[in-house]
Amino acid sequence: MTTATARVSRHGSTTAKPSRDAKARERALAWVRRAPLLPALIFLIIVTQLPFVVTLVISFMNWNSLSPGTTGFAGFDNYVQVLTDPYFLQAIVTTIVMTVSVVLASLLLGLGLALLLDKKFIGRGLARTLLIAPFLVVPVAAALIWKHAILNPVYGLINGTLTWVWSLFGSDTPPQTDLLSSAPLLAIIISLVWQWTPFMMLILLAGLQSRPMDTVEAAQMDGATPWAIFRHLTLPHLRQYLELGGLLGAIYIVQNFDAVFTLTSGGLGTANLPYAIYETFYFANEYGLASAAGVLVVIGTIIVATFALRTVFSLFKKEAGR
Amino acid sequence: MSTLNPTEPRTSVPGPAALNTTPRRRGKSRMDPTRNNTAAGIAAWLLALMFAVPVLWMILTSFHSETDAATNPPSIAAGLTLDAYQEFFGASSGVSPWPSLINSATASIFSTVLVLLLAIPAAYALSIRPVKKWTDVMFFFLSTKMMPVVAAVLPLYLFAKNAGALDNIWFLGLMYTSMNLPIAVWMMRSFLDEVPVEMLEAAQIDGAGLLLTLRKVVAPVAMPGIAATALICFIFSWNELLLARVLTGVVAGTAPVFLTGFVSSQGLFLAKVCAAAVVVSLPVLFAGFAAQDKLVQGLSLGAVK
Numbered sequence: 001m002t003t004a005t006a007r008v009s010r011h012g013s014t015t016a017k018p019s020r021d022a023k024a025r026e027r028a029l030a031w032v033r034r035a036p037l038l039p040a041l042i043f044l045i046i047v048t049q050l051p052f053v054v055t056l057v058i059s060f061m062n063w064n065s066l067s068p069g070t071t072g073f074a075g076f077d078n079y080v081q082v083l084t085d086p087y088f089l090q091a092i093v094t095t096i097v098m099t100v101s102v103v104l105a106s107l108l109l110g111l112g113l114a115l116l117l118d119k120k121f122i123g124r125g126l127a128r129t130l131l132i133a134p135f136l137v138v139p140v141a142a143a144l145i146w147k148h149a150i151l152n153p154v155y156g157l158i159n160g161t162l163t164w165v166w167s168l169f170g171s172d173t174p175p176q177t178d179l180l181s182s183a184p185l186l187a188i189i190i191s192l193v194w195q196w197t198p199f200m201m202l203i204l205l206a207g208l209q210s211r212p213m214d215t216v217e218a219a220q221m222d223g224a225t226p227w228a229i230f231r232h233l234t235l236p237h238l239r240q241y242l243e244l245g246g247l248l249g250a251i252y253i254v255q256n257f258d259a260v261f262t263l264t265s266g267g268l269g270t271a272n273l274p275y276a277i278y279e280t281f282y283f284a285n286e287y288g289l290a291s292a293a294g295v296l297v298v299i300g301t302i303i304v305a306t307f308a309l310r311t312v313f314s315l316f317k318k319e320a321g322r
Numbered sequence: 323m324s325t326l327n328p329t330e331p332r333t334s335v336p337g338p339a340a341l342n343t344t345p346r347r348r349g350k351s352r353m354d355p356t357r358n359n360t361a362a363g364i365a366a367w368l369l370a371l372m373f374a375v376p377v378l379w380m381i382l383t384s385f386h387s388e389t390d391a392a393t394n395p396p397s398i399a400a401g402l403t404l405d406a407y408q409e410f411f412g413a414s415s416g417v418s419p420w421p422s423l424i425n426s427a428t429a430s431i432f433s434t435v436l437v438l439l440l441a442i443p444a445a446y447a448l449s450i451r452p453v454k455k456w457t458d459v460m461f462f463f464l465s466t467k468m469m470p471v472v473a474a475v476l477p478l479y480l481f482a483k484n485a486g487a488l489d490n491i492w493f494l495g496l497m498y499t500s501m502n503l504p505i506a507v508w509m510m511r512s513f514l515d516e517v518p519v520e521m522l523e524a525a526q527i528d529g530a531g532l533l534l535t536l537r538k539v540v541a542p543v544a545m546p547g548i549a550a551t552a553l554i555c556f557i558f559s560w561n562e563l564l565l566a567r568v569l570t571g572v573v574a575g576t577a578p579v580f581l582t583g584f585v586s587s588q589g590l591f592l593a594k595v596c597a598a599a600v601v602v603s604l605p606v607l608f609a610g611f612a613a614q615d616k617l618v619q620g621l622s623l624g625a626v627k
Binding site for chain 2: 030033034035036037039040041043044047048049050051052054055058112113115116117119120121122123124127128129130131132133134135136137138139140141142144145146148149150152154155157159160161163164167194197198199202203205206207210241244245248251254255257258261262273274277278281282287290291294295297298301302305
């Protein structure tokens, strides 16, 4: 692709002699090529990289907007404080637990659903549409629905259903749950898994449908069991789709704010790093501290991303090199 | 399947034995999938309904009266009413959600248009006439998306505060542009990549200028992709909460901010919450289903076709 297009566009300049004149023209041509890219690049650098540099600077400052007199250079104090503060340490753990469990659970569920939807059955299109719906509810709205309409201990759907089922058997002492207070992190995880499973399902279903069917048929003819086919043909083929889904899901779920904010307001150990940082600068006005935490998040993301990007790159290369 | 032919040794090499038995095995394996399919169909439908229950329950409850909405066990068959919607639109409180909905639409549409204006030329320079090291540029774009928003939100807040851009919907739109630009570039590149090189070559040989090539060759192939990219960017902007909460206030509050604010702790409000969730989610549902064909390719940033 790259070479082919390069040949087309270099059409006019390849015949020129390698004189200084031609070199200048080549350079000019390179800039003509770069020009369409520049607005997007410059915009993005100004709006995302510049603020991060400012965050970096603030992270070394003692700055609480409520006590302006004490503003000054703080060295690594903020970093030390973040890494020793139980609230932030808890937030780091919560972020990791939330991200890993939501990504893994929604990948597994998404894989199961994709395998089912890969088969032909009556109403498959409608079933697929129903399955996409959770992903197309505004996250804040979804969190509100989970909090009030489903998990509410008094009239939520879960307890309501329990009451109804128990009453069918003549019992008026049904078990009642209160996930939001007994296991708030689990409540958040469940609502996020519900929202992200469709996303994983879509990517994995596309992966399944791009599977070369001739090898599967050949294996079937050789008497391979469905499990063997899944284990040795389907799963290796799906691997990069699983990795891609996991990476993209992780990018979004690490940054989740909506569900934590709406379901628990970060209470009972559910504050993840985005929420903890938000609270630190928005309510506590500890600008330096919040920035240090932000920088640490970025460092953590970079470490994870270097590994993760490598896997995307393999899929990307395969796709680009067609 | 091996149980059907227990005498035959299972072999990993597709030899002549496998070829010989092809017709018989075909016939049997045809039967298996049909049986599996019924089972798979039932399982898929059960799971699909389970996943849809919260959405269906939200819609049903939004048409119930507040007293019917908050019962245990649930009153599924209760009479339907539009009360909750009238309440959401401020029938008795006088607080209208319209300003927030209009703010959301403004920020989402403005940022989506801006994203397209920036992303289409960028994708052109990464796909059709790629710059050298275009993969590096692609990964730079993606890496900005990996940086959590929360790491940049304080400087943005301070800047907005000092520049008088706090509680300004256009400033929020600019932030959404930067949020969506990296993924839009990735999506657009994948869609522009589908323009066949031969067609570009032919256009060049025929002496077609840049604009003519864009209009006649690139646009027809890339249009559905551009539309899908726009719809997905619209969805992400419409859904956003953190930046909206930090950067807006009374005037420029968006629909998600309105949603978090209007839940009161007193009185019955469940039907109203459901009605609100339905109304605010409707644009996303429409956009999502409109983009359905290209949704996977878009959401996977072009890695999955």
